[in-house]
Amino acid sequence: MADIPRIIHYCWFGGSPLGPNELSCIESWKKYLPGYEIKCWNESNFDIDCCAYVREAFSVQKWAFVSDYARFKILYEYGGLYFDTDVELVKPIDDLLSKGPFLGFETDYGNMTSSNMEDGLVMAVNPGLGMGCTPGLPIYRQVLDSYESSSFLLADGDFDRTTVVYRTTKILESFGLNKTKGMQEVAGISIYPSEYFNPKNHLTGEVNFTDNTRSIHHFKMSWFTPQEKFQHSVNRWLLMHGVEETPAKIISVALSLDIKRVIRRLKKKK
Structure with a gap:
């Protein structure tokens, strides 16, 4: 098995400077790698x-979606x-790198509902948590093909608001991924x-740290607009309090739109 190249890639589109949180995380990479x-x-x-897809996402300053494609292109x-x-x-x-290509599960809180919160099996694969491979991994080509056959606008x-988490998970499912607890080997990836x-x-x-914990995804939403951050926070609160996924998303969007109307009216009064 070829070794994974000793290089860490990250994406930062849009031209703004890295913030203290991002710089702190990069320092942790230097410390442990x-x-x-x-x-x-x-x-x-x-x-x-x-x-x-990338050209269109970049044209409307949706940097996170540009990064979704770029990470797979770069590693491929x-x-x-x-x-x-x-x-x-x-x-x-x-020790994980010595075993070859890897990805990680997250609990898919975005698709969590009151009926399935208890079983703990609402899971998805999130490439943002960390991923590693040697060049030319075939399933990465599948992910790239999925993007290259899509339009963002x-x-x-x-x-097209399909997340990289959803897209990657669905492709892995076609290769045998099961949304069950425990370690899995799918398409040459641990x-x-x-x-x-x-x-x-x-x-x-x-x-919740365990002996196996290697990293924390702080989910700072650095590329989210204030409106998107607000929608996410409301949606998260509603899910925590037992509101089903679709109604929760509708409520969060409606609240966000109402707040925008209020702000516009206040500006007009000045």
């Missing part, structure tokens, strides 16, 4: 015109590791339980 090259990818060194071509910039390493991962003027890379419950904020 000493000797690794760390490379930032942005619009100066990544081809924004590589496909329609160069290999190495990728982390979102709000991932803090808390322990070395050399839809005919009705809206965006997929680790959420305790490894996602010990933080984003509904409650509670962090």
Whole structure:
């Protein structure tokens, strides 16, 4: 088995400076992965015109969606590791790297409902938690094909809001992924339980460390607009209090729109 290249890739599109939280997380990579090259990818060194999806997402400043494609393109071509910039390493991962390509499960709180919160099996694979591979991993080509056959801007003027988590999980399911607890091997990738890379419950904020925990995904939503952050917070609160997924999303969007109307009216009165 070829070794995963000793390079950590991350994406930071849009031109704004890295904040203290992002810089702190990058320092944790240096601490627990000493000797690794760390490379930032942005619009100066990544081809924004590589496909329609990326070009369209970039044109409307949806940096997170640009990154969703870019991470797979970069690792497919160069290999190495990728982390979102709000991932803090808390322990070395050399033993995991020695086993080859990896991804991690998160609990999919976005699809959690009052009827399935108790079973704990609402899970999805989140590439932002951390991913690693050698160049040319075939299933990464499948993910890239999925993006390259899609448009980000839809005919009705809206965006394709399919997350990288959903897209990746569905592709892995077609290769045999099961949404069950425990370690899985799918399409040449070791997929680790959420305790490894996602010990933080984003509904409650509670962090449950185990001996296997290697990192924390702080989910800072650095690329979200204030409206998107508000919608997420309301949606999270509603899910915690037993509101089903679809009604929760409708309520959060409606509240957000009402607040925007209030702000516009206040500005007019000035």
